[in-house]
Amino acid sequence: MVPKEQIQASVKQFILSEFLSGEDADELEPTTPLVSAGILDSIATLKLVTFLEEQFSVQIEAHEADVDHLNTVEDISNLVLSKL
Amino acid sequence: MDFSWTPEQAELRAAAAEMAAAELNEGLAEREKAGTFSLEGWRRCAELGIQGLCVPEEHGGAGADALTTVGVLERLGYGCKDNGLVFSINAHMWTLQVPLVAFGSEEQKRRWLPGLCSGALIGGNAMSEPASGSDAYSLQTTAVRRDDRYVLNGSKVFVTNAPVADLLLVFANVDPERRPSGVSAFLVERDAPGLTVTRQVEKMGLKTSPMGELFLDDCEVSAEARLGKEGAGQTLFTHSMTWERSSILAGGVGAMERLLETCVAYAKGREQFGQAIGKFQLVASKLVDMKARLETSRALLYKTAWLRDQGRSIFLEAALAKLEISEAWVRSAQDAVAIHGGYGYMCEYEVERELRDAMGSRLYSGTSEIQRTIIAALMGL
Numbered sequence: 373m374v375p376k377e378q379i380q381a382s383v384k385q386f387i388l389s390e391f392l393s394g395e396d397a398d399e400l401e402p403t404t405p406l407v408s409a410g411i412l413d414s415i416a417t418l419k420l421v422t423f424l425e426e427q428f429s430v431q432i433e434a435h436e437a438d439v440d441h442l443n444t445v446e447d448i449s450n451l452v453l454s455k456l
Numbered sequence: 457m458d459f460s461w462t463p464e465q466a467e468l469r470a471a472a473a474e475m476a477a478a479e480l481n482e483g484l485a486e487r488e489k490a491g492t493f494s495l496e497g498w499r500r501c502a503e504l505g506i507q508g509l510c511v512p513e514e515h516g517g518a519g520a521d522a523l524t525t526v527g528v529l530e531r532l533g534y535g536c537k538d539n540g541l542v543f544s545i546n547a548h549m550w551t552l553q554v555p556l557v558a559f560g561s562e563e564q565k566r567r568w569l570p571g572l573c574s575g576a577l578i579g580g581n582a583m584s585e586p587a588s589g590s591d592a593y594s595l596q597t598t599a600v601r602r603d604d605r606y607v608l609n610g611s612k613v614f615v616t617n618a619p620v621a622d623l624l625l626v627f628a629n630v631d632p633e634r635r636p637s638g639v640s641a642f643l644v645e646r647d648a649p650g651l652t653v654t655r656q657v658e659k660m661g662l663k664t665s666p667m668g669e670l671f672l673d674d675c676e677v678s679a680e681a682r683l684g685k686e687g688a689g690q691t692l693f694t695h696s697m698t699w700e701r702s703s704i705l706a707g708g709v710g711a712m713e714r715l716l717e718t719c720v721a722y723a724k725g726r727e728q729f730g731q732a733i734g735k736f737q738l739v740a741s742k743l744v745d746m747k748a749r750l751e752t753s754r755a756l757l758y759k760t761a762w763l764r765d766q767g768r769s770i771f772l773e774a775a776l777a778k779l780e781i782s783e784a785w786v787r788s789a790q791d792a793v794a795i796h797g798g799y800g801y802m803c804e805y806e807v808e809r810e811l812r813d814a815m816g817s818r819l820y821s822g823t824s825e826i827q828r829t830i831i832a833a834l835m836g837l
Contacts, residue, residue: 390836408637414593414690415833418771422834431767434558434695438688439637 373456374428379449386423387445391416402446407439417442424448430455459758465524468505469531473710475504476535484538484664488809491656491663493620497541502575506532507545511553516570522761526706530757533707534714537806539813540664542707547616547665548572550700552579552625555641555692559684564643568623580617581625582644582670583693585610590826592627593636593690597672599628606630606642606682608650608675616820618668619656622646626672627689639689643681650675661812700821702760702774705781708817709757712750712788715810719743719795733795742791749784756780772834779827782817789814 380402388397391411406412412420420442421432430452436442441451461469480497487494501507509525511517520528533542553572556565571577588594597610608628618624624644631638644651652671659667684692720743723734733739760773789811793800800807818824 408634410635414636414694415830417690418694418769418830419834419836421769422771425769432769435684435688435691437694438685438691440685 374453376449376453379428379452380445382427383424383445383448383452386420386427387411390419390423400445402449403444405443406445407443412442420448424452428452428456457759457762459523459762461527465527468524468528472504472506472528473531473535475500476532478535480536480538480541485803485806487538488540488663491658491666493544493664493666494538494541495620497536497538498544498578499575501532501541501545502573505573507548507553507575508573510549511557511569511573515557515565516573522703522764523758526703526757526761529703529706530710530754533710535710536707537711537714537810538664539707539711539810540662543662543704543813543816544578544617544665546700546704546707547580548578550704551581551616551696552623554699555581555625555683555696556643558695559641559688559692561680563680564683568643572623577622578617578620579623579625580615580621581627581696582612582615582618583627584612584614586613589614590823592693593639595627595629595639597626597628598632599630599640599642601630601679604679605676606679608642608644608672608677610672611654612670612672614657614820615653615668615670617666618653618670619666624670625683626670627693628672629689630686634687636690637687639693640686641683641689641692642677643683644672644675644677648675648677660815661809662816697821698769698771698774701778701827702757702764702770704821705753705778705785705817706757708781708785708814709750709753711810711814712746712753712785715788715792715807716743716746716750718807719746719792723795739795742795746788746791749788753781753784772831775822775827775830775834778821779824779831782814783824785814785817786811 421437442448479500505518508517509520513519536542583592585595599606599608626642626644629638630640650673653668654671656668723739724732726733756777760770760777763770792807793811796805796807799805
């Protein structure tokens with residue numbers, strides 16, 4: 373089982389490198405809103421889902437790719453953890 | 457990867473091509489000229505199980521996997537010259553049935569899917585608006601909750617099947633301040649108060665597929681008509697579009713094979729300068745290019761469906777399949793006109809219609825430019 377902290381670190385690193393290039397890493401906290409703040413738009417969501425599936429060998433269902441499951445690093449990590 | 461067909465799959469594919477060639481093409485020239493949808497053809501396809509291919513058996517469908525589904529649709533497109541009818545069937549499947557299967561409540565599935573599979577009901581979706589096309593989630597149509605109902609206001613364009621539809625999936629924003637996160641989807645029946653199909657639009661091709669515009673003026677639907685959660689519209693539309701992009705051109709691959717056979721026969725039979733025109737290298741090279749496009753398109757179609765059946769997300773692959781097959785279909789239809797020379801420009805020879813029908817594939821379900829944008833983003837660019 374991959375520890376939650378490791379999932380969070382991996383997700384945070386991906387979001388920083390893909391969508392928040394040049395931003396202060398400390399500004400991205402586990403509860404920072406991503407979807408509702410517009411950081412994750414429709415194409416960014418596709419990239420994130422593809423990353424999660426490949427990185428953690430999980431399958432994200434269609435109805436899970438929404439604000440309830442992907443809005444924060446914490447939410448995303450919980451989603452991944454629930455599938456491991 | 458193994459793309460060989462089981463006996464059952466092969467039988468279904470053969471039945472689709474045979475029925476289509478025998479029953480769906482009569483009177484096409486007249487229907488095309490008049491812009492008439494073939495309800496009889498629609499029902500015949502439903503009898504064969506086409507519309508219900510990928511819907512679970514418990515809801516009236518065949519429960520086929522993605523590869524079987526595109527394999528059968530490919531043969532439908534091969535036998536059926538009425539590309540408009542095939543397009544209407546695709547719109548019905550990917551923009552209404554697929555989201556209903558994935559996001560519908562058991563009650564919604566029980567109520568709608570059997571009729572949509574049997575051909576008794578015709579459906580589609582209403583997303584595009586006068587000011588929002590590629591930027592789909594900037595839509596202006598609103599849905600305001602009032603007690604146990606929603607009130608929809610706005611207008612929609614490019615709604616495939618609207619003039620004949622019984623049920624439409626209408627996208628509206630429940631909270632414009634939330635922007636895309638407010639977009640939600642509603643099952644709106646044809647006779648819903650406040651819903652008007654304002655006009656049937658005329659198109660360059662696919663003329664037998666009816667397309668209309670909607671006007672929603674205080675259109676009331678019950679809260680139970682919402683598909684998925686409030687704000688699930690973006691997720692739902694992405695799911696719908698990924699299915700559509702990966703599958704909608706299966707019929708186009710079949711049409712490319714039909715075009716190729718027509719052109720080879722013509723190139724063998726038509727003589728100029730004392731020999732069949734197919735003996736001239738400039739004509740033969742066009743036929744070889746058509747063959748290469750057909751085979752690469754088919755390989756992309758099958759591989760993308762196969763990946764879906766493995767449980768993989770196929771955002772990139774679906775966009776790639778849509779991009780490549782649409783571009784290949786248009787180029788091959790252009791070659792078909794060129795091979796036929798002056799006759800290719802005449803309606804009687806039918807290849808000009810194939811070109812006009814193919815042209816739309818570069819635009820619907822996201823333009824080729826949008827597909828490239830998605831692919832580039834998913835390549836990490």
